[in-house]
Amino acid sequence: MSTLLDIKGLVTSFDTDSGWVRAVDGISFSVEKGKTVGLVGESGCGKTVTAMSIIDLLPKPSGHVLEGEINFKGRDLCKVTGAEKRKIRGGEIGVIFQEPMAALNPVHRIGKQLVEILKLHEKMSSRAALQKAVQLLDAVGIPAPEERISSYPHELSGGMRQRVMIAIALACEPDLLIADEPTTALDVTVQAQILELIQSMQAKLGMAVLMITHDLGVIAQNCDEVVVMYAGRVVERAPVRELFAHPRHAYTKGLLNSIPRIESERKSELNTIPGQVASIQDFVSGCRFCQRIDRKNSVLLRQRPDYREIALGHWVETCPECFLA
């Protein structure tokens, strides 16, 4: 197995009215070829900013990658510029966004949007590109693709739009697919269809997937490895079974315990994580989960906990209070 994407000490900052804020604060993880890695965490924890840093789609001019490396197939994406970056984005890395209606251009037919990427990246002729576009729509399970190719996005249902997004993301057979909450806007039955589709395309193309979601159910059923983010940092990272069976960070454990489950007793009190995420300007430099549950130990709040590998592939932030033995 070899590493496809290796992120080391990534720091992404935004220039705001109240000064620079670090939305992603020194995170490291990697994605192996052909594997699915889930990036999970609550809103505002930096999941999407991480993804946008990888493909350099941060909002400009406020967003910047300040430190760290994003190694993709041996190149540091932070140092790649211009034409080469555009070749990687869309060509070697495909992206599916959460809200397909916002990501697709509403005034162009979906065929045109598919053909555009094929002509640009694969240097195909219009005719060949159109043919390939029909094949792609067919591959992602859109009925009557020859007719659908001249539809506008608003003429399609949410699930169908997400299929079009997937077709565009996979048009150039990328090595890595970044899926940012690909099913959050969809119903459960359609969610199941889309996840199934991503899995089957992954098997066919042998690509790796970075799946960003807040749904632990989606993580459990689709990922090989999980990266848990909290307040801009990775607090725990482990193979999926290991993480669900033996969470070692108090936040991961709290998260797993607070989901209602079908088999749990009805109307019983659910476990909760006390407090709420601090706002980004107020983040302490030390353990941010200690900050949330209002521990007063000033050393813990000042000193950033070590991020250590405690078992093969199992990394945890080892804050003396939050690290579970």
Added chain:
Amino acid sequence: MNNDSSKLLEVENLRQHFPIRGGVMMKQIGAVKAVDGVSFDIETGETLGLVGESGCGKSTLGKALVRLLNPTGGRIRFKGHDITHMRQGRIRPLRQDFQMVFQDPAESLDARMAVGELVAEPLIIQGIGNRVSRQKRVAELLDRVGLPGNSAGKFPFEFSGGQRQRIGIARALALNPDLLVLDEPVSALDVSVQSQVMNLLLELQRDFEMSYLFIAHDLAVVKHMSDRIAVMYLGKIVELAPAEEIYRNPRHAYTKALLSAIPVPDPTAKRARVILEGDVPSPIHPPAGCAFGHRVGHERYEESVGQELPFEEVAPGHWVQKCPCCID
């Protein structure tokens, strides 16, 4: 129907259609049949969960029940009063007893009103108390839903999503209602905050003996909150049963598919999934027969065309819409 005193709300064959107008004269050329013949009741202190995919009519049903809409047909009886076609002026005093909590607190709370005003507004509308007593009641309510003491003077934007939902709940509680219609109250919240709000709702229900209509699309959440569950598909209830029963022994093909589609937060669980093809059909031109049989292209679909599909009790308290294609 008999006038059973334990029934707080009785709904009979409720229909809510929205006209589609077109042409030069803006004549009615069709209708969106958002809710199309729905019957159920809610008992005192009970939670009825309502699940279904987007567009199935569950939010419309919620709004029709609290009479934010004018139902097209059928009957809603609340505490024995027929409120189906009651004028708003007459309904207002009754509204004290049924309130609604909306999905997105950021949109349902007026951004220019302070939290104290927001929570006091229902009291003012109903003409309850004076300024001092209202202030006291607001402080009490905010404390009850777990908001900090200084919240009354702040504005909604100063709060997180979970706290805003607490404001929405405090506002709904202000008049001591007997029934709360909760329209996706936790869907917009993160997991750790979601469980806090669910606990709050369970606690309030115990303390004030309220009934809930709990609308959601997350089946695990609904199961946790509800005594009985109704599954809605394209404007109709296809199955209604006690919560445990519907999960243990689903009878309608749609319920089965819905249950099997839930991603279970356990990586070792391997299940036979029923992956549904297609989307929910349009409520403007619903299929002539069983709407679900039509979606999955069931071989016996034709038998259901033109049939009146009866809603039958197959086991005590377990109701199913009978049709040739969806019931084994």
